[in-house]
Amino acid sequence: MSRYERQIRFAPFGEHGQTALSHAQILIMGAGALGSHVAAQLARMGARNLYI
Numbered sequence: 001m002s003r004y005e006r007q008i009r010f011a012p013f014g015e016h017g018q019t020a021l022s023h024a025q026i027l028i029m030g031a032g033a034l035g036s037h038v039a040a041q042l043a044r045m046g047a048r049n050l051y052i
Helices: 005-009 013-021 034-044
Strands: 025-027 049-051
Touching: 013 049, 034 049
Parallel strands: 025 049
Antiparallel strands: none
């Protein structure tokens, strides 16, 4: 079982969505309570290029 298998099996997201997320460049403005939580969740989902 791969790390992201549950996300890939989720029909609206799928393998294409996981690939797009891992290649996306994401900018998060601010690292307060909300920004830090969003950054952590995106990292757990497989986002690789996070800019805070």
